[in-house]
Amino acid sequence: EEYSHIQGTRWNKNVITYSIGRYTRDLPRNTVDSLVESAFSVWARASSLTFVRSHTRNADIMVEFVTNEHGDFYPFDGPRGTLAHAFGPGLGIGGDTHFDDDEYWTAGRTGFNLFVVAAHEFGHALGLKHSRNRESLMYPTYKSSSSANLLSIEDVANINALY
Ligand SMILES: CNC(=O)[C@@H](NC(=O)[C@H](CC(C)C)CN(O)C=O)C(C)(C)C
Ligand SMILES: [Ca+2]
Ligand SMILES: [Zn+2]
Numbered sequence: 085e086e087y088s089h090i091q092g093t094r095w096n097k098n099v100i101t102y103s104i105g106r107y108t109r110d111l112p113r114n115t116v117d118s119l120v121e122s123a124f125s126v127w128a129r130a131s132s133l134t135f136v137r138s139h140t141r142n143a144d145i146m147v148e149f150v151t152n153e154h155g156d157f158y159p160f161d162g163p164r165g166t167l168a169h170a171f172g173p174g175l176g177i178g179g180d181t182h183f184d185d186d187e188y189w190t191a192g193r194t195g196f197n198l199f200v201v202a203a204h205e206f207g208h209a210l211g212l213k214h215s216r217n218r219e220s221l222m223y224p225t226y227k228s229s230s231s232a233n234l235l236s237i238e239d240v241a242n243i244n245a246l247y
């Protein structure tokens with residue numbers, strides 16, 4: 085889900101920083117790093133946005149793997165069910181993206197593909213809402229789509245309408 089009701093609708097800059105906090109044990113750290121970077125580059129290629137990795141906790145988008153109650157009002161729910169969530173643009177928790185570490189995160193077609201889920205979540209972190217179009221990356225249910233054409237025409241139009 086995206087919780088934009090407590091945040092603004094868009095970032096007021098084109099260079100957005102992200103930082104990775106707690107990792108999952110399902111994948112090597114450098115694999116998580118590259119899948120996260122690839123998920124951001126999906127949006128960078130379709131827009132005027134640039135994403136820069138930071139190693140401090142005051143990045144715009146904090147990316148973390150957490151379980152159950154984890155300090156915001158949206159505890160996760162154990163295996164299956166909700167896979168992840170992200171807050172809409174804004175200060176503090178704005179943009180922050182959390183992955184439910186009770187899921188089995190993979191780089192392939194088993195478990196839940198981190199690249200695909202991250203690309204969806206980062207759409208929310210940039211201010212996009214869900215789409216009713218099954219072809220859209222912002223469709224509310226998971227499908228392990230091929231990494232090639234992840235964004236639908238609608239997704240590209242929506243991100244460019246916003247930035
Ligand atoms: C397999 N489980 C699902 O498909 C679940 N959907 C999700 O966890 C969404 C993320 C997917 C689309 C990557 C939650 N979301 O919208 C975050 O921004 C349920 C449909 C069960 C809620
Ligand atoms: Ca879950
Ligand atoms: Zn969503």
Ligand SMILES: [Zn+2]
Binds near residue numbers: 156158
């Ligand atoms: Zn959370």
